[in-house]
Amino acid sequence: xxxxxxxxxxxVDDAGIPSSHGTNRTSPIAHQDPSLYDEESASQLSHHxxxxxxxxxxxxxxxxxxxxxxxxxxxxxxxxxxxxxCPDLYHYDHIHTNPVNISRxxxxxxxxxxxxxxxxxxxxxxxxxxxGYSPGTYSPCISPGVGEGTLAGLTxxxxxxxxxxxxxxxxxxxxxxxxxxxxxxxxxxxxxxxSRSASPQGKRTYTEYETQRSQSPRFGRDEPAEFYPLANLExxxxxxxxxxxxxxxxxxxxxxxxxxxxxxxxVGIISCLSMPVAALPALDWPLPSSTEQYELRIEVQPxxxxxxxxxxEGSRGxxxxxxxxxxxxxxxxxxxxEPLALQVFIGTADDRxxxxxAFYQVHRITGKTVSTNSQERMxxxxxxxxxxxxxxxxxxxxxxxxxxxxxxxxxxxLKKGETDVGRKNTRVRLVFRVHVPQPSGQWISLQVxxxxxxxxxxSAHEHPVVDHQELDHCSVLGGxxxxxxxxxxxxxxxxxxxxxxxxxxxxxxxxxxxxxDKCTSNLLFLEIPPYRDPNIxxxxxxxFHVLNGKKRCSQPQNFTYTPLSGETFxxxxxxxxxxxxxx
DNA sequence: AAAGGTGAATCGGATCGTTGT
DNA sequence: GCACAACGATCCGATTCACCT
Numbered sequence: 001x002x003x004x005x006x007x008x009x010x011x012v013d014d015a016g017i018p019s020s021h022g023t024n025r026t027s028p029i030a031h032q033d034p035s036l037y038d039e040e041s042a043s044q045l046s047h048h049x050x051x052x053x054x055x056x057x058x059x060x061x062x063x064x065x066x067x068x069x070x071x072x073x074x075x076x077x078x079x080x081x082x083x084x085x086c087p088d089l090y091h092y093d094h095i096h097t098n099p100v101n102i103s104r105x106x107x108x109x110x111x112x113x114x115x116x117x118x119x120x121x122x123x124x125x126x127x128x129x130x131x132g133y134s135p136g137t138y139s140p141c142i143s144p145g146v147g148e149g150t151l152a153g154l155t156x157x158x159x160x161x162x163x164x165x166x167x168x169x170x171x172x173x174x175x176x177x178x179x180x181x182x183x184x185x186x187x188x189x190x191x192x193x194x195s196r197s198a199s200p201q202g203k204r205t206y207t208e209y210e211t212q213r214s215q216s217p218r219f220g221r222d223e224p225a226e227f228y229p230l231a232n233l234e235x236x237x238x239x240x241x242x243x244x245x246x247x248x249x250x251x252x253x254x255x256x257x258x259x260x261x262x263x264x265x266x267v268g269i270i271s272c273l274s275m276p277v278a279a280l281p282a283l284d285w286p287l288p289s290s291t292e293q294y295e296l297r298i299e300v301q302p303x304x305x306x307x308x309x310x311x312x313e314g315s316r317g318x319x320x321x322x323x324x325x326x327x328x329x330x331x332x333x334x335x336x337x338e339p340l341a342l343q344v345f346i347g348t349a350d351d352r353x354x355x356x357x358a359f360y361q362v363h364r365i366t367g368k369t370v371s372t373n374s375q376e377r378m379x380x381x382x383x384x385x386x387x388x389x390x391x392x393x394x395x396x397x398x399x400x401x402x403x404x405x406x407x408x409x410x411x412x413x414l415k416k417g418e419t420d421v422g423r424k425n426t427r428v429r430l431v432f433r434v435h436v437p438q439p440s441g442q443w444i445s446l447q448v449x450x451x452x453x454x455x456x457x458x459s460a461h462e463h464p465v466v467d468h469q470e471l472d473h474c475s476v477l478g479g480x481x482x483x484x485x486x487x488x489x490x491x492x493x494x495x496x497x498x499x500x501x502x503x504x505x506x507x508x509x510x511x512x513x514x515x516x517d518k519c520t521s522n523l524l525f526l527e528i529p530p531y532r533d534p535n536i537x538x539x540x541x542x543x544f545h546v547l548n549g550k551k552r553c554s555q556p557q558n559f560t561y562t563p564l565s566g567e568t569f570x571x572x573x574x575x576x577x578x579x580x581x582x583x
Numbered sequence: 584a585a586a587g588g589t590g591a592a593t594c595g596g597a598t599c600g601t602t603g604t
Numbered sequence: 605g606c607a608c609a610a611c612g613a614t615c616c617g618a619t620t621c622a623c624c625t
Binding site: 307309314315316317365367369423457 | 591596
């Protein structure tokens, strides 16, 4: 079943001009997707057209935009007219209604194609800096609501005109992903897909971005919704309820675990359509990884480095695990017999709350090396992969089908409303979501994010970092094996011991033997080289560092060579005497 | 069934333009 | 304004593997 529902809400003035927030009614997302407008869809929609009593919500006219023309009798009051459409829900057609049908023909949709012109945009990009937005005045947790474009849409509807103004002026959750039709950044791209993008005029620099982040009291600390003061939220909702004939259940908006539970009755209120499925939380909506009953776990974490590929180059394969396999995710506590869809998308890895990464998209990997079938779909400009969680597999999925696509910084930064910069914004997380149906008709949504993945192409040559060294001293003869624990070690890493004078003149250096077969990106096994002078009488402090290539080296680590004890010294002298005599 | 050719996917690294210091 | 380094985006080629002849 395909539910072609449109959830975006439009405020249309008397002249019929949509307000600036939300998706333009003539959005190519909606209009260029033929499936949204085929006869069957239209027919289905016609059956699901809302009742007029739904118009009690702020005297809204609730119409499918494609139906507007045929509904000339729609209320045309003097006040603003509100229309609600639900493009997002279209993308979720099979998840809620049917078991995952991975075997059906896949829709491989490059993210720039018509229905998914815009890449993801971070929530942060949604205008903390927008004019007129007063940070903290209204809780940003309202808008994501139960689902992008559902509660969000309703919220916008019921907040009209008060909250409309606020949201239009820059609620952090009025996702710019919904406004890509206003945004013509793609048109400004170089015509040749292989040409380097010109420096975008007027875009913010990395320095400006960092400065702004550090100076703004709000920017840079997108607290998860759990931590937003409820007072603001309730105030908003109280104000809201005055505009409503039916108040929104507090449960829907209360920022706690209950966020992840949705009932169909609530959905009925939210969507105003006879949808058999629940609306889902937005991708930037914080969700728990476990409840009393369920737990979504990452059994095998992805590697900390993965070189993402550009559209202009070939795939660089799926994200791998540090063990050599691939990430593994399991849903525990599920006793149902139906498979569920595990959703995967690329999230941010900064100090703000998790949200879809603006500069990276998940990329479906297919081929002989991939054992896990997956399906791609777009949700508000963010590409997500769906992988089946099968009861027969103990609800465990090997995610060997998820690569990472890097979008060009210039393209994203030119996007209207985008405030993040791509430069040095190369850390991501794999985010996994699952929506578990409940017998009561509710749905529980769980989410878990992986450890950070560095996606830059130079990651393999990043400065190595030594976190721990097993030994800090040995005799001048060297020889003991030492393990270093740290980061960014490579198969090419070298460990150099050296000694310098007070004026930084290098007196000595020696390369340690590295046991490369044992080494990982976090562990380095080496043999400590002998000191240059075995005849020292006092401990000598030297240093060592790990080198990746010529220029990238770790911070110097301290090491001490101790003099030989009398007995050892005698043995040493004898040994060298013998060698001397033999020569 | 084995051998060779082909193409796609993967991956490492080089190159060159842009940006920041 | 210049030089340099770092980074971003693209390009190139080697390798591997599956498939076909």
